[in-house]
Amino acid sequence: MDYPKLVPGVLLRRYKRFLSDVRLKDGREVVAHCPNTGSMRAVNVPGCRVWLAASTDPRRKLAWTWELIELPQPDGTTAMASVHTGRANRIVEEALGKGRVKELADYAELRREARVEQPAGETPSRLDFRLDDPVLGPAYVEVKQVTLKEPDGHGYFPDAVSERGRKHLEVLAELAAQGQRAVLLFCVAHEAIDAVAPAAHLDPAYAATLRRVARQGVEVLAYRCAVRRVNGVPVTIQLDQALPVSLEREMIDFSQRSM
Structure with a gap:
């Protein structure tokens, strides 16, 4: 971008x-x-x-x-680090279109704001992307931006209690249970983060839900952004490198804010 x-x-x-x-x-x-x-x-x-x-x-x-x-x-x-959360989907969409997310590189079509039907009487949900391919079928992708780097060097999500984020996990789990491909993609918008974990110290319910839905078939990916500079001025940002995700990382009590 x-x-x-x-x-x-x-x-x-x-x-x-x-x-x-x-x-x-x-x-x-x-x-x-x-x-x-x-x-x-x-x-x-x-x-x-x-x-x-x-x-x-x-x-x-x-x-x-x-x-x-x-x-x-x-x-x-x-x-x-990018503070503009509205950029994350655009960065990911560009990366998906150019095949930079290798796990999702073989799909032919991409749609934004994918509608996911819910049981009768419930409002339909929306996830960030739906990928389609005649052979592979559909894949639903929800994007979350990560900028919280704690003193242990890991990046964590969320940076505060996120009931909306937890609901997105449940929607992904329902899709996985139906045999659909469901993916949570962490867009790591901080150049110094080298691994990602659920923020059990800030939102234990989200962390527990993420671990559960991963066991139920939801794929969890993380890719870090790189900012290109010209004469010291940022000119582009793009997904650059896959990072490990430590789902089972234990809760840590961080007493200091990290940068």
């Missing part, structure tokens, strides 16, 4: 969920839209460099959108 021209700044604060104050290089302080409804645990770090996209659309209330943050790592380097 190509970024629009991005502008650097320093994060001052995030507030009211959708707002962030950023100081630009020229000293101006601007209010940027924060396209992330989650807790942003470990990626809401004032003082870090962030990257904003500008819009000239007069209908927009805010001209700036917060896209990325650079997070200091223990070895003295920085790692880029």
Whole structure:
């Protein structure tokens, strides 16, 4: 996925969920839209460099959108993380179309917002993608963005209690029980994460459900994003590398926030 021209700044604060104050290089302080409804645990770090996209659309209330943050790592380097959760599906769709997710590379068609019928009287569910092929049949894919890196170096999902995420797991499990291919794909949008695990320390119900549905046939994949820079400026982001998923990782009590 190509970024629009991005502008650097320093994060001052995030507030009211959708707002962030950023100081630009020229000293101006601007209010940027924060396209992330989650807790942003470990990626809401004032003082870090962030990257904003500008819009000239007069209908927009805010001209700036917060896209990325650079997070200091223990070895003295920085790692880029995408805070824009709306980008995850676009990144994954592009990767699926180009065959970068090897487990899902052989399907001929892709549909967004796949409708999944529920028992009579219940509202139909929707999953992010449905892949189809005359030989392979359908595969349903739900995408979740991972940016939470804890002190043990693992990435964790979710970063707060997610009842909606747990319901998606149940829908995937129902499809698997019907003989359909059902896939949970973690889009790891933090360059320093090397493995993924369910966040039992934050949402034990989600972690337990994920382990159960995996035993029931739901496939769990994780792929990390890579950000390409030109002269230090981020220009593209794409799925780059498969990562291991540690479903049985024990609950850990993390006393410090990690970056």
